[in-house]
Amino acid sequence: MPLFLHLKRSLNPWRRARWRLRLVLWGFAALSGLAVAGFAKGADLALAFFFALDRHWFWLPLIWTPFIGMVSVALTQKVFPGIQGSGIPQVIAATRLVAQGKPVHHLVSLRIAVGKVLVGLLALTGGFSAGREGPSVQVSASLVFLARRYLPRSRVLRPSDLILAGGAAGVAAAFNTPLAGVVFAIEELGRRLETRTSGVLLGVIIVSGLTSIALLGNYNYFGRITLHGLDYHIMGPVLVSGVVCGLLGGLFSRLLLWPQQGQAWGLWRWRQENPIVFAGICGVLIAVLGLLTHGLSFGSGYTLALPLVNGGVQSVPWYASPARFLATVISYYSGIPGGIFAPALAVGSTLGATLAPALGSHDLIPWVTLCMAGFLAAVTQAPITAALIVIEMVDGHRMALPLLAVTFLARAISAYFGPELYQQLALRFAEDRRDSGIRPADFRKEA
Numbered sequence: 001m002p003l004f005l006h007l008k009r010s011l012n013p014w015r016r017a018r019w020r021l022r023l024v025l026w027g028f029a030a031l032s033g034l035a036v037a038g039f040a041k042g043a044d045l046a047l048a049f050f051f052a053l054d055r056h057w058f059w060l061p062l063i064w065t066p067f068i069g070m071v072s073v074a075l076t077q078k079v080f081p082g083i084q085g086s087g088i089p090q091v092i093a094a095t096r097l098v099a100q101g102k103p104v105h106h107l108v109s110l111r112i113a114v115g116k117v118l119v120g121l122l123a124l125t126g127g128f129s130a131g132r133e134g135p136s137v138q139v140s141a142s143l144v145f146l147a148r149r150y151l152p153r154s155r156v157l158r159p160s161d162l163i164l165a166g167g168a169a170g171v172a173a174a175f176n177t178p179l180a181g182v183v184f185a186i187e188e189l190g191r192r193l194e195t196r197t198s199g200v201l202l203g204v205i206i207v208s209g210l211t212s213i214a215l216l217g218n219y220n221y222f223g224r225i226t227l228h229g230l231d232y233h234i235m236g237p238v239l240v241s242g243v244v245c246g247l248l249g250g251l252f253s254r255l256l257l258w259p260q261q262g263q264a265w266g267l268w269r270w271r272q273e274n275p276i277v278f279a280g281i282c283g284v285l286i287a288v289l290g291l292l293t294h295g296l297s298f299g300s301g302y303t304l305a306l307p308l309v310n311g312g313v314q315s316v317p318w319y320a321s322p323a324r325f326l327a328t329v330i331s332y333y334s335g336i337p338g339g340i341f342a343p344a345l346a347v348g349s350t351l352g353a354t355l356a357p358a359l360g361s362h363d364l365i366p367w368v369t370l371c372m373a374g375f376l377a378a379v380t381q382a383p384i385t386a387a388l389i390v391i392e393m394v395d396g397h398r399m400a401l402p403l404l405a406v407t408f409l410a411r412a413i414s415a416y417f418g419p420e421l422y423q424q425l426a427l428r429f430a431e432d433r434r435d436s437g438i439r440p441a442d443f444r445k446e447a
Contacts, residue, residue, distance in 0.1 A: 019158070024150045025145050026204075027144055028144050029166075030041060030207050030208065032166060032170065033140075033208035033209065035140065036212055037211065039117050039135070039136055039171070039174075041215075043121060043124055043300070046125045047300065047302075050298065051127075051295070051298070054290070064127075064287075065283040065286050065290075066279075066281070066282075066287065068122060068126030068127075069123070069128065069280055069283035070283070072126070072337070073335045076115075077335075080114075082429075083112055083138070085337065086134035086138075086341075086425075087138025088134050088138070089429060090429055091107070091138055092188070092423060092426040093107055093429040094141070095163045098158075099160045104145075107143050108138065108166075110372075112138060117139060119339060120132060120337040123337060123338050127299055128283075128327075129286070129300065129331040129338075130300060130332075130338020130339060131301075131302075131340065132274055132338075132342070133342055134175040134338075134339020135338065135339050137174075139170060139340075141166035144163070144166025145163050165203075165204040165205070166204065167184075167186070168184055168205055169205045169209070171389075172208065174212075174341075175387065176209070178209050179392060180388040180389040180392055181205045182201065187385050188382045188422060189384045221393035226240075237356075237402075238406050240359065241370040241406075241410075242406045242408075243266045244371075245374030245375040245406070246374070246409060247414075248325070248347075248416035249376075251343075252325065252379050252420070253414060253417060253418060255329050256332055256425075257419075260424070262346060271333075271335075278333075278334070279335055286298075286331060286334075289327055290327075300342040301345070304316075304346055305346045305368075308352075308353050308364065309365065309368055309394055314315075314364060315357065316354065318354055320350040321350040324343060324346050327343075332399070340379065345372045348371040348372035348398040352367035352368035352371030352372065352429060356368075369399060369403070373387050373389075373406055373410075374386075374409070376407075377411045378413065380421060381411050383404070383407035383410070387403040397446055
């Protein structure tokens, strides 16, 4: 009799529906992990291609970079509208809009995922200072959101839950940082985590992350830091890093919001009327900056930050951090699809490597690690996510408390410069959708 009851329960339609729901979600989570891993491999090849060109013909970026910028923006404007920029603001906007019953296919869809990967990789071949981690959030959210068509009971999960889980899985798979993915969903994407959402979120992150690990290996994004001891002397670097990163990160965030908040200014009106030409001009500026800094400003900045974190490089030129800062701002202004996570980490790492010797310290690694977390927190105003990303990326659990301290300090200072970057950028994707009946005031209330 117990066996009969067990079989009867397992054949219950409700239980079959629950298992079908799980299998569908896990299948699309695995698909998102596969896409993120492929995106990562493609980004490495794209950047290697550009640096090979740069090594053989140092003058070629003056032609190649503006050309790639113009082609990328033309494809974004005419074929894949909605893929510009990081992709995280689009995911935030989509979670709010779909909860209101508004269409979101212009923000998360199969077309968006394909365009984000293809055009994003194309932009990286031009040497723009952009990353693939933020775009991975939009790609993963788009793919997991497709699962709604195949779920057996549409009322079991809200569409916004799928977008939220997919976006968090994108962060987890892109950096191999599962805890940061969960916190990112709470702190940045959804601002809340309900009981029925948490199981979906964790399941999707786990499956997507495992798929990425199977393809890329169980790696630390920046390797593993080597610390020679932490004591009360760490308070000095924490305070200095927090203040400097808070000021510069706040300025950085303010500059990225300038086109949105200063639309009446002539430059941004001209950019709106001539986006492709504007992208070409930005490409010329990126190329010139790269030539002046011997290539330090080209690419996502990963290859520059990696040896600093691992201790393989003991110094950088004083202009490395300003060059990375300017290149990332110009790349964002160009309108190409590309994220700011990796470039922000590169700015922070070079900033730490500059501050340490200037203040008499011979151990760069604590400064580099603190400034990476501090600058990222100041830009995104998501301190816990920034701290966890860095902790998991460098296996820096011994620095957990200093990293949390520097991120909260940097975030507090950055907040004086303006509102949260991603949340503010998300408003634009609601306001741009004039035919959807969305009122910006309603969106701000939801956000």
